[in-house]
Each structure stands twice: as structure tokens, then as C-alpha cells.
Amino acid sequence: MLLDYSQKLAIVESFPELEKKDVSLGRVNFQYPESAADKKTVVYHLHPNGNGYVYAKGIEGYDADPKGMVNIRDFSESELQTLLKKAIFALSPEGVYEKETADGNDHELWVTPSGRQQLEVIYDNELWNVYAGDLLDGTFRTYKEAIEYLDEEGFIRK
Numbered sequence: 001m002l003l004d005y006s007q008k009l010a011i012v013e014s015f016p017e018l019e020k021k022d023v024s025l026g027r028v029n030f031q032y033p034e035s036a037a038d039k040k041t042v043v044y045h046l047h048p049n050g051n052g053y054v055y056a057k058g059i060e061g062y063d064a065d066p067k068g069m070v071n072i073r074d075f076s077e078s079e080l081q082t083l084l085k086k087a088i089f090a091l092s093p094e095g096v097y098e099k100e101t102a103d104g105n106d107h108e109l110w111v112t113p114s115g116r117q118q119l120e121v122i123y124d125n126e127l128w129n130v131y132a133g134d135l136l137d138g139t140f141r142t143y144k145e146a147i148e149y150l151d152e153e154g155f156i157r158k
Contacts, residue, residue, distance in 0.1 A: 003077060005048045011080050012043050017088060027052075035091040042087050044069060058126060059086050110155040119155055121146050 003011070009028070012018060018030040023045065030043035039055060046052035050073055057068025062083065064070050072080055106123040120131045121143075128146040130138040140146040147157075 001076075002074060003050065003080070005046070005050050007077070008046060008050065008052065008072070008075075008080065011077060012046065012084065015084055015088065018042055018084075032088055032091050034093075036093040037091050039068075039091060042084065042091070054080075054083050054087050055091075056083060056087055057090075059083075059090055109158040110150045111158050112155060117155075118158070119150065121150070 012030050013020065015030075017034060018032055021029045021031055023029055026048045027045045028043075029041050029045065031040045032042045033040065039057075042055050044053040044055065052072050053069035054072055055068050056062040056064045056070040062070045070083065072083070075083070108121050110119045110121065111117065117132070119137060122129050122131065123143070128140045128143050129136060130140070130146055130149065138146070138149055140149065
């Protein structure tokens with residue numbers, strides 16, 4: 001069963017971290033003020049006809065348009081709730097992509113304690129890649145995930 005405007009509105013309003021902003025033609029936006037990213041709008045142009053969009057750039061399993069938006073016209077209650085949870089997490093301080101290391105760089109070198117092996121961590125296209133020379137060793141969504149991997153493998157920051 002398709003959700004109508006009031007049902008979608010109730011679902012979105014059930015997320016206390018989102019703030020409602022009235023826009024033109026009876027539409028509403030919902031923003032996530034605590035977003036750690038530049039992007040704050042999570043729900044865009046929710047319209048009384050039931051149409052609307054959720055920002056889902058980089059979230060697996062969703063076909064976002066070039067602006068990162070997914071149309072929610074035909075979403076069920078559980079589909080909409082799931083997407084909203086993922087969208088909020090993706091913009092949260094825990095989920096947002098880090099574009100630089102703790103030292104403010106977009107790359108760093110890591111070595112084994114003996115110094116015989118070296119890996120390089122590079123931020124590229126919203127992902128953190130770990131390279132052994134020219135070979136890709138791993139790809140991670142966040143800097144934190146990349147350094148956890150390097151720690152587990154016994155590498156230390158150079």
C-alpha cells in the first residue's frame with residue numbers, strides 16, 4: 001500500500017533529530033542540524049501529492065540522482081524508515097566521510113615496526129584506499145576504518 005502525504009510526514013516527524021522547514025507550494029523540507037557534512041537537508045520537497053526526496057548519496061542499495069536524491073513516492077513505511085535512518089547516519093559525525101587524516105592531510109604513510117613494509121593511505125573519491133606501492137590493498141568508507149585495519153595488521157603511522 002502506498003503511503004499518502006500525512007503518513008510520510010508522520011514517519012519523517014518521528015525522527016526527533018530532523019527539523020521541519022516549510023517551503024513553497026505546500027512542500028516541506030527536513031534538515032539535520034547536527035550534520036557533520038556540509039549537507040543538512042535530509043528530506044527535500046515532501047509534497048502533499050506524496051512525492052518527495054531523501055538525500056542518499058553514497059548509501060548502498062539506492063539509485064540516487066546526480067544531486068544524491070532518491071524519490072520516495074512509492075516507498076513503504078519500513079522502506080522510508082530504513083532510508084531515513086541510513087541517511088541520518090551517513091551525515092552524522094560517526095558516519096560522515098572524513099576527507100583528511102588527524103593531521104589534516106589527505107594521505108599518510110604507515111610502516112611495520114621493522115620498517116620493511118610500507119603502506120600508504122590516500123583519500124580518493126569519498127573513500128580511503130590503502131596501497132602497497134601501486135597495488136590496492138583495501139578500500140574503506142572512513143579514515144577510522146582504514147586505521148583500524150592498519151592497526152590490526154601491525155602497522156604504525158610513520
